Amino acid sequence: MNQADSGCVEIAFREVSKRYEGRPEAAVNRLSFEVPPGEICVLIGPSGCGKTTALKMVNRLIAITDGDITIDGRSVNALEVTQLRRGIGYVFQQIGLFPHMSVEANIGSVPRLLGWSKQRIRARAAELLSLVGLDPDADLRRYPGEFSGGQQQRIGVARAMAVDPPIMLMDEPFGAIDPITRERLQDDFLRLHREVRKTIIFVTHDIDEAIKMGDRIAIMRDGQLVQYATSDELLASPANDFVASFVGADRGLKRLRVWTLRDLTLDPAPPAGGDSLPSVEVGRSLRDALSLLLTEGAGQLTVTEAGKPIGTVTLEAITSAVAQDRNTAAA
Numbered sequence: 001m002n003q004a005d006s007g008c009v010e011i012a013f014r015e016v017s018k019r020y021e022g023r024p025e026a027a028v029n030r031l032s033f034e035v036p037p038g039e040i041c042v043l044i045g046p047s048g049c050g051k052t053t054a055l056k057m058v059n060r061l062i063a064i065t066d067g068d069i070t071i072d073g074r075s076v077n078a079l080e081v082t083q084l085r086r087g088i089g090y091v092f093q094q095i096g097l098f099p100h101m102s103v104e105a106n107i108g109s110v111p112r113l114l115g116w117s118k119q120r121i122r123a124r125a126a127e128l129l130s131l132v133g134l135d136p137d138a139d140l141r142r143y144p145g146e147f148s149g150g151q152q153q154r155i156g157v158a159r160a161m162a163v164d165p166p167i168m169l170m171d172e173p174f175g176a177i178d179p180i181t182r183e184r185l186q187d188d189f190l191r192l193h194r195e196v197r198k199t200i201i202f203v204t205h206d207i208d209e210a211i212k213m214g215d216r217i218a219i220m221r222d223g224q225l226v227q228y229a230t231s232d233e234l235l236a237s238p239a240n241d242f243v244a245s246f247v248g249a250d251r252g253l254k255r256l257r258v259w260t261l262r263d264l265t266l267d268p269a270p271p272a273g274g275d276s277l278p279s280v281e282v283g284r285s286l287r288d289a290l291s292l293l294l295t296e297g298a299g300q301l302t303v304t305e306a307g308k309p310i311g312t313v314t315l316e317a318i319t320s321a322v323a324q325d326r327n328t329a330a331a
């Protein structure tokens, strides 16, 4: 894989199956989907549905039984395995830092194998630590056990990014972390992804995390793909009862989080110096707008862009937009 192509690779599963020895049922069963270059694809489904197995077949930690996985059209089996893995950052389900190694040595583990100099490794480790919100000066020489779970997870992400691989595989990376820290890690990771575009397969069993992180979501059940869609499609038109119950009875409310005020046709802005309505920025979610309407007891909000009023929105506008879209989707 060409390092200069960072962020520009496509990953495709083509009828991929995995049968473990001595097990009658396929752990992964004819899985097909494509992850466009630079996107985050979330794999989600109940425990045991085959998410980790699917992920580990991409970097050949697990051998494919049938079918193929391609990266920019080339089979993962056509590449030498070390060369393949060099292009793929892997964040483990359990954090998996080496406890007896300093943070610098952890981040430097792959670069060291590639023969990078000490100075280059130190500079890269320092750069990555600041990127994930830690302090290079203080933290490079410390050991994993001295950090909180959330900080260790950041170090795990930094380590996976050490040689700037175009692909990242992340197996429930924020799974073992308290909800508040998890939200921060998610936000930081999304910001990072906007700066350093990579093609990512992200495994989770948390539907809220999937909706937030995924450009597309692949829902799996018993080794098979049940639906592959954007968050909004998934929430608007679940393919069957399994998906519907998986995304939750509150999927209407969840959709409010996916949409922003930008997605609505706004009413005209109030005249300057007119009623002082509560105001909300156009980039905020419909959920935030609705919450503001409720807490302010207002019937209407002024929508602003960079602080300037660009229109107004009412409760009815929010509900009818989402309902109208549902009717179109159903038609």
Ligand SMILES: Nc1ncnc2c1ncn2[C@@H]1O[C@H](COP(=O)(O)OP(=O)(O)O)[C@@H](O)[C@H]1O
Residues within 6 Å of the ligand: 020, 021, 023, 027, 045, 046, 047, 048, 049, 050, 051, 052, 053, 054
């Ligand atoms: N090394 C293995 N040998 C045999 N069966 C396995 C092995 N690893 C996973 N499995 C089985 O394959 C299925 C999928 O497992 P896994 O991919 O770990 O699911 P998930 O990550 O979605 O929880 C499960 O039934 C699991 O018990």
Ligand SMILES: [Mg+2]
Residues within 6 Å of the ligand: 051, 052, 053, 093
């Ligand atoms: Mg797993």
